[in-house]
Amino acid sequence: MGVNEIKALIDQLSKKKIDMYHKDFFLTWEKSRDEIDATFLVADVLRSMREANISPKVWDTGIAVSNFRDNSTRTRFSFASAADLLGLYVQDLDEGKSQIAHGETVRETANMISFLSEAIGIRDDMYLGEGDKYQREVAKSLDDGVAAGVLPDRPTVVNLQSDIDHPTQSMADFLHLAHYFGGVDKLKGKKIAMTWAYSPSYGKPLSVPQGIIGLASRFGMEISLAHPEGYDLIPEVVELSKKQAAASGGSFKHTNSMDEAFKDADIVYPKSWAPYDVMLQRVPLLHAGNQGGLKDLEKSCLANNARFKDWECTEEKMKLTKGGKALYMHCLPADITDVSCAAGEVAATVFDRYRDDTYREASYKPYIIAAMILLGKRKDPAATLRALLERKQIREVM
Amino acid sequence: MGVNEIKALIDQLSKKKIDMYHKDFFLTWEKSRDEIDATFLVADVLRSMREANISPKVWDTGIAVSNFRDNSTRTRFSFASAADLLGLYVQDLDEGKSQIAHGETVRETANMISFLSEAIGIRDDMYLGEGDKYQREVAKSLDDGVAAGVLPDRPTVVNLQSDIDHPTQSMADFLHLAHYFGGVDKLKGKKIAMTWAYSPSYGKPLSVPQGIIGLASRFGMEISLAHPEGYDLIPEVVELSKKQAAASGGSFKHTNSMDEAFKDADIVYPKSWAPYDVMLQRVPLLHAGNQGGLKDLEKSCLANNARFKDWECTEEKMKLTKGGKALYMHCLPADITDVSCAAGEVAATVFDRYRDDTYREASYKPYIIAAMILLGKRKDPAATLRALLERKQIREVM
């Protein structure tokens, strides 16, 4: 993409009505359609600048804090790549996985790590009712720190996965779709099947499917959410998605049949998650440190899962989709039958055919994260991007 | 602060007689008053430059080594922020906590990590008689490496807490006081109460109170050191502080009464530490790996602590201070009664009132560390700072 095309994207951005400055990115449904589109535009601009060897380095020095309360390789690399692209050094805050800090400790730590920080990325998805709450506590502490004159500027908080939403994943997924179909506006009327799939593992968070239906419902898409009985998502998120789907001129179907969801779908997203009830039961057990109870819960949950091994994205299932050619999506890593496990979410031949698509899907995440940071830190992001373009600093000496 | 005010600070700096180039920062009392003041000035200049969006990045590339032999979140972030502010990439040297390396190993490692390094920050505060010794061994190895032509330049060593002093903490504390009272010279005659306080935890190092009395005694302050019987500090540090207090036109009182110390104080610093005897007894037990002995020692120590639960910074105690309005200080985290523990160092209402002050106190640490690095690496630091000002490189694109 040439400089003039990048300028055209920035012109589009400057027309969006957004209020993201000194705000955080927790849930996509808290953002207006213009704010969603602005995030896509900034991500595209940053990627295009980098690929045109124009440095998008906003900061000469500065810290980006990463706080992973759950394991992550991919998101860790995405966050580090995003921070580095903007010129920030990543300093990891390792609080340990088991600890649930609240109140005074959160307030103090949030300030102590932020004196020279521009962004804080948090992954906290293990406890239903906790992750999003914790992130907002950090954000509130930062507001207080700025108000008290303790912090020179407000770092922006980016949700790298909570118990409710996984916006860096869903936004990357939909930027991928926008490029695949030729524009965000082309998503209108497309059918997307967000379906549960069998996996031999346990306790996968609900935030990916919730994030997908919560965002798909903004674009007038025909959404089909399918899962076996008992594998519900947080009811409020499903309700909200239904309303959003209607408001955006799309539809929302909730079914217990994978076939029904796949029927004539343009896009399929078969992915395992834990049953909502089990996630609810886990919380008091985790809080109580009841290891025996957790083990028992896991055992019964896996036994229950095994009843639904036919929830697999096979070649037969793919034939049900539009022209047999729906786009397969996954947040990765997928449980691939006969590859990563004996029986899993997807057949090896299906995954093989779409492997590069899933890799491309993932490639948008660093740019989405960078866009979220930039938008949280700049009142006039279009002006900043124009200044970067005019600076003409090369990213690499050839 | 505008560019002209920053220039005025640099002019002040250039009048100080200092000999810090290719030296290290181990103990404040090894530094002259001019060197102490120069460190404050450089810290203020760096902070003002950053806040005026002028990049204080001295290095385009280069490594800062962090070596934490004890846990730390705050100091880790302060060191990373300081290094990044100057343009250095932090590489952690993780030798493990339990190991006490000496001789050949220290010499070799010190050289191996320093080929492209500019600074080395070390925290080693767990063993009385070890931390400072280890830091000097590293420094000596670096001198040898430079003399032998192995190292292209001498990295500067910054003491991030030893068994004797905690200069990045105490210097940040006093830079805070200088700003609070309107100048370092305003500290003369102010009464500071450095007092022990009850905490349900065990084995806190002596380096903070030692650092405070060792530095307060340079400014002509009226120092009152108070602790229960048996909670002495290293005797040599107390003796030295007395002499320094007299020499600087201040005074030094050593008492076993918290009330007496608080009486008419301008500043109070109530903070727990382990008894000197216990710290002495720990060393051979730690060396011998005597876990049973250490457990017994801890138990008896905690039982002894519990006799002094009334050593708490309550509202009543605060009323004893000058106008009831002394400035409360703490290196954080504080043990707050009914918040972080049932009975602790400070009452919740007192801490609440001064929370933002303690956060502001902490905010100086990254700049103090950056100043120590710069002063150890530049023969004419004023010239470097002027060159940075003239370069007019912005820190962030707005």
Next chain:
Amino acid sequence: MGVNEIKALIDQLSKKKIDMYHKDFFLTWEKSRDEIDATFLVADVLRSMREANISPKVWDTGIAVSNFRDNSTRTRFSFASAADLLGLYVQDLDEGKSQIAHGETVRETANMISFLSEAIGIRDDMYLGEGDKYQREVAKSLDDGVAAGVLPDRPTVVNLQSDIDHPTQSMADFLHLAHYFGGVDKLKGKKIAMTWAYSPSYGKPLSVPQGIIGLASRFGMEISLAHPEGYDLIPEVVELSKKQAAASGGSFKHTNSMDEAFKDADIVYPKSWAPYDVMLQRVPLLHAGNQGGLKDLEKSCLANNARFKDWECTEEKMKLTKGGKALYMHCLPADITDVSCAAGEVAATVFDRYRDDTYREASYKPYIIAAMILLGKRKDPAATLRALLERKQIREVM
């Protein structure tokens, strides 16, 4: 070294016939003599630029991935220093030591960590038959990612030690030799003794001695490889080294006598390694997770080692070398008798005399790694280096 001398080195570089662009650095014997020499030249240029305060920062932003499947302090610092020198931020990929990933997992991870990455350094030396294979799998995955349009550019893979070769070590060693003797061409005819030495430890990889004979045999040197019976290296590497020695006008002797190897040597490299048979036996035991079998193997191996305690680089042995003044080399850390162990690879007085030489030897590694990265990423590296010189960006503000 002045700018004109640096330009002269770049001119030499531009005359070398090399094909290293978008390739990796796995084994020195896969590289032509011109490619070896080009790597030395780039390393020297980068070092000279840094020492002349000219920034060799090629990248404004970008990621260098480090993947250490075995512990390392020195190589970790060398890689970080090299990456930082070129402007890259190091993000560690911590997969854990025990895991042997292949196939789909390697392919996916290689792509996921590479969207904004320029280089990947891998240390994987614990399993015979695995390390090199794994590195090539990563490289193949990256080729596929570029071909599929998933990756914007091909990151270059640098072998930071495999089961077969340790090229960053051997190349640093020989750049040290080139500087010590006054040029790479001065190595012709010099005798180098690569000998086994006793160590009380177990399971040291074969890659260092293999790397040394595999590289020494390119320069027309007289190589003497000596070890006790049973301590063979991978036979193919020894055979290849013999052929290379003959082709380059040198010689290769394989003996079971340390004295014979030391006789009239210009250079001695006494260093412990595990017996080839033991390394072979370890692999199935490791794969099977047979801890008992591994313990037994270690016990018998250490008992066998103890028969060869006289394989020590003593003062007496050094007297056998040319004029008693051969250059002692070691990759460090060495097992020094009476210093790091009761009986080890080298006598304390010998090591003392050559300590600074071994440190200097190590000092070339960051530059060798940086050179490997640059050569894998630039079609015309001489042009890049000239552009860096012309840019005249200073590395540090003085």
